[in-house]
Amino acid sequence: MSVNESSSAIIVTAAILVIGDEILSGRTKDKNIGYIAEYLTNIGVDLREVRVVPDVSEEIVAAVNALRGRYTYVFTTGGIGPTHDDITADAVAAAFGVAIDHDPRAVAMLSERFSPEELNEARLRMARIPAGAELVANAISKAPGFNIGNVYVMAGVPAIMQAMLDVIGSTLQTGAKMLSDTVRAGLREGDIGGPLAEVARAHPEVSIGSYPFWSETGPDTNIVVRSRDAEKLLAAMAAVKTMVAGEKQRSL
Amino acid sequence: MSVNESSSAIIVTAAILVIGDEILSGRTKDKNIGYIAEYLTNIGVDLREVRVVPDVSEEIVAAVNALRGRYTYVFTTGGIGPTHDDITADAVAAAFGVAIDHDPRAVAMLSERFSPEELNEARLRMARIPAGAELVANAISKAPGFNIGNVYVMAGVPAIMQAMLDVIGSTLQTGAKMLSDTVRAGLREGDIGGPLAEVARAHPEVSIGSYPFWSETGPDTNIVVRSRDAEKLLAAMAAVKTMVAGEKQRSL
Incomplete structure (x- = not known):
């Protein structure tokens, strides 16, 4: 441990x-x-x-x-x-x-x-x-x-x-639980890779994963944010959502 | 290799x-x-x-x-x-x-x-x-x-x-293919463990695996025989089948 x-x-x-x-x-x-x-x-x-x-x-x-x-x-x-x-x-x-x-x-x-x-x-x-x-x-x-x-x-x-x-x-010693939340970007992974890396750099104590998938409307991306600290998770989630909204605006 | x-x-x-x-x-x-x-x-x-x-x-x-x-x-x-x-x-x-x-x-x-x-x-x-x-x-x-x-x-x-x-x-070097065949025993794994171990000992160059499963009629066992040598595979399969038939007879 x-x-x-x-x-x-x-x-x-x-x-x-x-x-x-x-x-x-x-x-x-x-x-x-x-x-x-x-x-x-x-x-x-x-x-x-x-x-x-x-x-x-x-x-x-x-x-x-x-x-x-x-x-x-x-x-x-x-x-x-x-x-x-x-x-x-x-x-x-x-x-x-x-x-x-x-x-x-x-x-x-x-x-x-x-x-x-x-x-x-x-x-x-x-x-x-x-x-x-x-x-x-x-x-x-x-x-x-x-x-x-x-x-x-x-x-x-x-x-x-x-x-x-x-x-x-029930007999195991357990630790601080890893919390996670997901943003469905509605954008292609390659379109947000740059700004997502910036968000990740600005939130170094939070783990951010990017997972592409195909939806009915085309290629899409789930961005998964993970942390043991609820506040840091919330802050990173907010940054990801702001980034995604900006990129959507930009792509119109 | x-x-x-x-x-x-x-x-x-x-x-x-x-x-x-x-x-x-x-x-x-x-x-x-x-x-x-x-x-x-x-x-x-x-x-x-x-x-x-x-x-x-x-x-x-x-x-x-x-x-x-x-x-x-x-x-x-x-x-x-x-x-x-x-x-x-x-x-x-x-x-x-x-x-x-x-x-x-x-x-x-x-x-x-x-x-x-x-x-x-x-x-x-x-x-x-x-x-x-x-x-x-x-x-x-x-x-x-x-x-x-x-x-x-x-x-x-x-x-x-x-x-x-x-x-x-298509670019890989491939070797002698592992051949395999399966006997569905119609018997519980624990009932054939002893005689199956004897078959395995008598056929040391063949790999014999035993995999229990539940069928509609109750517990059953798949016996999987594997070898790169077709003749040795056949010989071991015959021995497994003979063993299974004998155990079924014995359980009647």
Whole structure:
């Protein structure tokens, strides 16, 4: 966690690590990155980086260790099911250098759903939890996620990941929320690039992004202003609106 | 490029680098990763890693340099528009340690679309190309992407990125194509995890993935078998099918 010196607001940062060959092959289209990104923004956690890696232990270990050292939180998705290609829990244990074994608490959770005959070696794989980790309940299919250090390990199936994130979300330390507002310019991006850069220079503590899109009436631009400080956001928004009105006038 | 020693098949690898605050904030949901992943798989290029980084020069430089040293190709999306927050071209030039300036070829392309009055400083920003780069034509909005070393820089707007990828695709060295086939098991993942792991152990040169899903009739599993070798793929598929038939019999 770092402190924004200009406003003393606490900044909480995060990374997402998506684990899965099926995403890299294109067979499965990821739906978790955008969901988690929006969720974190809404609770005041800054998502700073995303990585997608294959089901290869060394790749997962390297990414977990690179990200957990850099950000307040790391959220992983994928690779915690009952089959041989689910290696996330073992890789995370290796990244932390801790043992991994069947966790009695996780076995108890699985027993709520599966009969003793159903709780075979494959399903018990879902109870393999690194030593020292806390479990994350899974209301949908019972097999838990877990949290070790600043790393949160979640399922890849979107509905289950979302249920886990709801459980995790309330336990996270959150920072000053990034506020944002949007001006739809009604002008082409290239027509306002110059004056918009001037507005950005005059408001250095505010982040201003420009996103072109095609509307029914032709090319248009959304200008997104972001800041943790409500007053600075308002001031920059006013400057953007004044600039846009001036450029519209000029283009008549 | 590395050579698969078991079959002497050439393996061509790639990474995607998505650049953009709007993806990390969740405001925009990325549509490029899945598209490029599928495209590369289809032409025989193995996507091995994806990263998403913010519009911050040092982050882009670090990611470009980490990825271009590791993979045959790197494809970036985003940050090549006409506004102040479009810093990808400058960051890629910095990553390669080369100069960047208005490229006469790129200015000529922009002149096909924009009148001299329209071709203002903001739009000319889209003609900033690192020294030594080759341009990638953009049939949609004219502003080109570019290729320097093994890095391909593309637009973030999906339709434009796709048009650029079509131009780039035919120029890429491609490797032995990864073949894949799928068995819909009609069984729960946890019921077949054990025997599926045995099949995987007996077919070590084939990659076998297991993906649970909910069908109208209840929980089901897709088993995806992947290999560059058609015979090995067929042999593993046969073993998976035999295993699934046996497990179905056993569950009656």
